[in-house]
Amino acid sequence: MVRLTRAQQQERTRTAVLAAARAEFAEHGYVEAKVDQIAERAELTRGAVYSNFPSKRALYLAVLVDMVEHSATDEVPPSPPRSTAEALGSFARAWLERLPLADDTPAFGQMQLRSLARVLDDEPARGALAQVTRLEALLLALALESCAPTDAGQVRQVRRAELVLRLLNGSGPFADTALGFGDPFDVAHACAHLGGLGLADTWDPPHLPYVAPARACQDLWTPPEGLPDLITERRVGFDEDGVIAVLGINRLGAAEETIRAARPGDRVTVAVVTSDPAEIGRLVRLRIRDFTRCLRRVFTPDAWPRLHLVVDDRGLLASATGVPNADDSTEHAVRIHKGELVARADGRGAAYAAATAEVSNTTRSKRAAT
Template sequence: MVRRSRAEQQEHNRRLVLAAALEEFTERGFRATKIDDIAERAGLTRGAVYSNFPGKRALYFSVLADLAERPTEPVPAGTDVREALAAFARARLAGLPLTVGDQHRLGADLVPEILAQEPSRQAYAQLMKVSALLLGLALERLRPYAGRLVPLAETVLTTLHGAEQLTSAAPGFVEPFDVVGACAQLAGLDLAGGWPPAHLDFAPPARPADDPWRPPPALDAVTDAPAPLGEDGVVLVLGLHRLEAVEEAVRAGGAPVTAVLVSGRPAELGPLARLVVADLCRCLRQAFPSKAWPRLRLVHDPSGEVARAAGVTAVSDLTETALQVRSNRITGRAEGRGACHSVAAR
């Protein structure tokens, strides 16, 4: 029998812990589950669990993120905004439990745990901002002369989030088909754009640069395909509390934009980011034809490897750095509030 390397054994143990945690959280719920129970079910020590995850909360987010990233049954894509919103709602509501059961226990504590600490609450708010941007950009590609449709996307996500929470709090109350119909009707709303934000007039200009750009391989979470980081365009390195700045780059010019998501708490907030993005993008890929998928790319960077390639050696949840990339060189750079707009408009 071939012995596993240290890294292989670590990954093997991590998978055992995730599988055991899924079963424990499903059977008992988050709050009633103990790390000792997970370790026993996995056939590992308590220390082996903590060597892979800093705590039960990080493990819970990781379990839900893994589930969100699994392939699901496809639904027919829409060809216009109304059909796409209905398809998006069907995809989003497909996994909701209609009665109290195992799935209810598994996800019931997600929102309370997000709200339990300020860093996760702020990260979630920003992740919802980028979720609405992705959905709004897809809607705009189906209705190209309608202007900015992010407010419509925010309204749709608000409706679906409310339905999800009521399904958990009041099983049997929500009628999914009615919610799907309501989301389709939202296509007719005319909501104000609210763009651009006032601070962009005071954004510092980007600085010229001439540095090599050698990014590592990475996955685009929007398309679930390799991210072409070597192509010309704009690369944003953003902490999870500054994700709303992505739209500043998207609206500033026509160059492709890649947002690299980093965090000062990658072991805990990284899985939360994966969960929210995967929930949104899985439904988006099903509900919209591929020609309507946003050009925006999202890359999760929990190790900070892509950030270091961009010259960002220390990251936090407030990191905001933007790069202009041409011919495998970094030709422009800016940091701080307004940086994304400044570089993309350069």
């Protein structure tokens, strides 16, 4: 008889719980599903379920993340879209492919939609979802700006991306019902037409001129290994010059400040931190991984920004950059140059300050001498 290690037993238990939970949620939906029934399906105790997942919501989010991670992906490289309208229409069609089939049960259809209706039933969770949606709009905008910026009338595409996501997600608590109403092809056509809409979209946040400069430093550091990038689904390396912004879930809007201010050639890494990795951390993983898979169906690799996006739920990257106790309101950023941390900033505007920081002459001369 083969004896399993503790880690192997934990993984087997977790796999059994996920399989049982998926069956329970698909049959009864999130609200009516019972943890006791999930434990019975998995032939485990209620305590064994909660030892792996601290709440029903955490378990539901884990099931959706597992569905996304194991969903089939289209490996055929897309052809570059010829216009913003074509890109938006293609993105909408990729997004709408998640609509449930006619013979799917209502509960499974909600899972297929990655629906969070009646799941995020408190203000912190809804606020986190709003921040993540804002980040999704930025990712779509950056892809649009890279592939076809000239036919849309302006460089920044964030407002256009926000309109598209509002249309695809619905505009209120009945968003799931709205997705089942009317013809999905009409929605895709409407998104394409937004490509020709004239918008005065500029980047000029009023607080940036008042942001304090980053503090110069010259610190060695040891970056963590193996952090997965939610955009490319590859492991992140930190061997390039650039900026790392450690942002709490309530400060994700600062991601655009980092990207817009970064110098050509910089590698920007946004590390999302939260005090609730079981729920909010999984929410970020679910939404961004699902979203970027739709983007990869439309945009070629050269349209991706020089951006890494990681969920730092164990605080490894935060600690390595000097923030041992990061929380939902953290905004801390550092500039990396030739393997050293050469500038630091904290608080509102920190991401912008680090992105605009220069390597000091003293630092340059010390490196030259060595």
